[in-house]
Amino acid sequence: MFPCIHTLHATSxxxxxxxxxxxxxxxxxxSVVTYARLFAACGIDWANACDxxxxxxxxxxxxxxxxxxxxxxVAHGSGQRLGSLMALNCRTEILPATFFSDEPQLAHAxxxxxxxxxxxxxxxxxxxxxxxxxxECTAMGVTAAASRTGQAWLAQNWDWMGRQRQALVVLHxxxxxxxxxxxxxxxxxxxxxxxxQSGFALGLNILRSKRDGSRLGVPVHVLLRHLLxxxxxxxxxxxxxxxxxxxxxxxxxxxxxxCADAQGQTACFEVSPAGWAxxxxxxxxxxxxxxxxxxxxxxxxxxxxxxxSSHQRLETASQHAxxxxxxxxxxxxxxRDESDGFLxxxxxxxxxxxxxxxVESVAGIVMHTQPPAMWLACDVPSRVAFEPVPLAASAxxxxxxxxxxxxx
Numbered sequence: 260m261f262p263c264i265h266t267l268h269a270t271s272x273x274x275x276x277x278x279x280x281x282x283x284x285x286x287x288x289x290s291v292v293t294y295a296r297l298f299a300a301c302g303i304d305w306a307n308a309c310d311x312x313x314x315x316x317x318x319x320x321x322x323x324x325x326x327x328x329x330x331x332x333v334a335h336g337s338g339q340r341l342g343s344l345m346a347l348n349c350r351t352e353i354l355p356a357t358f359f360s361d362e363p364q365l366a367h368a369x370x371x372x373x374x375x376x377x378x379x380x381x382x383x384x385x386x387x388x389x390x391x392x393x394x395e396c397t398a399m400g401v402t403a404a405a406s407r408t409g410q411a412w413l414a415q416n417w418d419w420m421g422r423q424r425q426a427l428v429v430l431h432x433x434x435x436x437x438x439x440x441x442x443x444x445x446x447x448x449x450x451x452x453x454x455x456q457s458g459f460a461l462g463l464n465i466l467r468s469k470r471d472g473s474r475l476g477v478p479v480h481v482l483l484r485h486l487l488x489x490x491x492x493x494x495x496x497x498x499x500x501x502x503x504x505x506x507x508x509x510x511x512x513x514x515x516x517x518c519a520d521a522q523g524q525t526a527c528f529e530v531s532p533a534g535w536a537x538x539x540x541x542x543x544x545x546x547x548x549x550x551x552x553x554x555x556x557x558x559x560x561x562x563x564x565x566x567x568s569s570h571q572r573l574e575t576a577s578q579h580a581x582x583x584x585x586x587x588x589x590x591x592x593x594x595r596d597e598s599d600g601f602l603x604x605x606x607x608x609x610x611x612x613x614x615x616x617x618v619e620s621v622a623g624i625v626m627h628t629q630p631p632a633m634w635l636a637c638d639v640p641s642r643v644a645f646e647p648v649p650l651a652a653s654a655x656x657x658x659x660x661x662x663x664x665x666x667x
Contacts (some may be wrong), residue, residue, distance in 0.1 A: 260646055261637055262286070263429045267439060267651055272325035275432060276332020280339070282428075286446030290347055290624065295378045295648075296664045297420075298346075301355050304372035309342030318480050318508055323435055326481060328451060334449065347447040351479040352511040356471040356561040381422065387411045396464045396619065397572050397604045398515075398547050399580060399593060405524025405543025407586030410629040413519040414590040415462040416620040416640060417443075417452065418606050423622045424638070431651035434488025439651035441633060442487060443624060452486035454463040454650070457490045458628040460520030464547050467561035470512035470532040476511035477502055480505040483516065491520040498526060499535050510535065513559065515547050531559050542584060546576035570604035575604055586617040586627060587634070587645075595641045605641050620628075 264282045269275035280287065295305040303311070307521055319499050320327045330348065334341045363467065370380060383608065390517075398415035400647060409436035426446045433439055442453030454460040479486070482502075489495040495518055502508050513531040527538035527547045538545055549569040563569060579593040594605060602611040608617035623640035626633045634645040 260635065260648070261427045261443065263431065264269070265651070267433055269529030272328035273332040273335075276329035276334075277301070277336035278332075278343050279329075279430065279432075280333035280335075280336025282353070283446040284337045286426045286428055287333070287339060287347075290445050290447045291339065292379055292381055293420065293423055293426065294347060294350055296380055296382050297350075297375050298353060299360060299369035299373055300366045304369040305346070305376060305378055307369075307397050308346045308353050309340070309603055310347035313342050314475060315345065315349050315352065315478055315511065316512075317556060318475050318477060320480060321501070321506060321508060322477055323484055323533065325435060326484065329449070339447070344447055347445070348412075348449055348480045349478045350403070350560065351514060352363060352393050352472055353464060354471070354512075356467055356469050358467060358580050361426040374653075389555055390622045392631050394608065395549055395567060395569070396462070397576050398462045398464055399518040399576060399590065400527065400540065400545045401585045401590070402525050402540055402543040402583055404525075404564060405540070405583040405585055407561045407584040408627070409508045409523075410521070411519040411525050412585065412587070412627055413434070413460040413462060414509065414589060414594060414621050414623075414625045414626070415452065415515060416533070416594050416604060416606070417465070418620050419616060421617050421619045422610055424545070427622060429635075429648060434484075436488050438488065440487045440650065441650045442484075443622065444514060448480045450480060452584060452624050453483075453487050453625045454485055454631050454633055455489075455651055456631060456650070458631045459485055459487070459489050459491060459494070459495070460519045460626040460628055462517045462624065462633075464515040464517065465550055465553060466513035466529065467563065468517055468531040468533065468559040469561050470559065471512040471561070474509065474511065474532050476509040478511050479514045479530070482510065486516065486518075491522055492518050492524040495528065496526075496537070497543070499530070503535060506524070511609050513551075514656050517545065517547055519626070519628050523628075523629070529553050529556055533554055541580070544585065546573060546580050548573040548576065568599065571599060571602060572604055575599060578604060583635065585625070590625050591623075591640070592637070597641055607639050607641070
């Protein structure tokens with residue numbers, strides 16, 4: 260199992276972050292080195308990435324001031340600068356819209372700047388122009404009506420650089436209402452894939468919009484942490500609308516957020532700098548990969564290279580979605596599907612690619628909403644069992660904090 264970090268006993272957001280930073284100090288440094296090289300492959304050195312990320316400080320504070328206090332605490336506990344933590348949490352906004360295309364990037368100057376700053380190049384033995392050209396995820400949400408158990412499910416593989424498996428942690432924390440949250444995330448990030456005590460679960464599929472990075476808006480990983488305080492899919496819908504319309508913040512980059520709740524509902528929310536839209540279930544099941552499917556956002560799609568295989572995986576996932584009723588066994592089988600070779604839903608590392616830059620299914624996640632439950636496959640899912648994750652117990656009575664967070 261990935262390292263589990265408990266912060267629910269903290270008495271403040273800063274202390275919560277400090278506990279997280281101290282416990283994950285080595286993993287956070289690993290994340291910094293990983294993303295410094297990833298940004299450099301796009302022509303952005305680490306100092307520049309940190310500067311770009313710090314521009315989002317005011318936006319994050321508007322969403323929830325405690326999140327900035329927590330990030331300061333993580334920086335203090337880990338010995339990193341705040342800018343480094345901001346760069347990790349704004350990684351989707353910093354990556355250019357061309358990240359998923361096959362266009363080469365001018366990386367040499369950025370890599371030289373990183374070396375001068377003392378950041379090691381973990382891809383030194385691999386040709387830079389063959390590295391890190393794709394990242395994938397495949398997700399499925401199952402409503403109560405299509406479920407074998409009568410409750411909603413959410414499952415996904417998180418496909419990324421295999422190196423980042425060493426940086427994954429299970430973080431037990433809390434939202435502004437006081438309810439507990441359990442999230443599998445990259446060390447240093449506020450959240451990624453998770454579930455809360457209300458039985459609301461969410462995941463993440465990265466998308467690329469032509470307008471990514473063109474405006475300040477809520478960073479994707481901040482959005483995930485904010486939504487993990489929701490009580491239901493309907494509540495998440497209200498919060499997205501509040502961020503877009505009431506506060507006028509919008510979103511800084513594109514992603515898809517698949518969700519499921521204890522009321523038996525599921526949906527996918529596509530967000531982008533141009534707005535957001537919802538993918539509803541078909542016959543009780545919704546699936547998503549790494550391209551826009553909502554008609555209102557199709558024109559936002561940035562160019563993606565054929566190695567991403569997003570459309571191909573969506574077709575394969577749709578075949579699994581037809582096999583209702585769906586329960587844990589069916590979802591694990593879905594996440595282990597290797598029918599499309601190295602571009603499958605379950606992605607093994609391609610031996611033809613330099614080892615340092617291989618993309619693979621870093622972990623598989625299955626979540627049941629009522630009662631809340633999570634299972635993790637801590638390697639390529641076809642290689643390992645899905646293990647149960649003890650969820651965080653509530654630390655405080657749920658309380659409203661309308662002055663510091665959006666409570667829809």
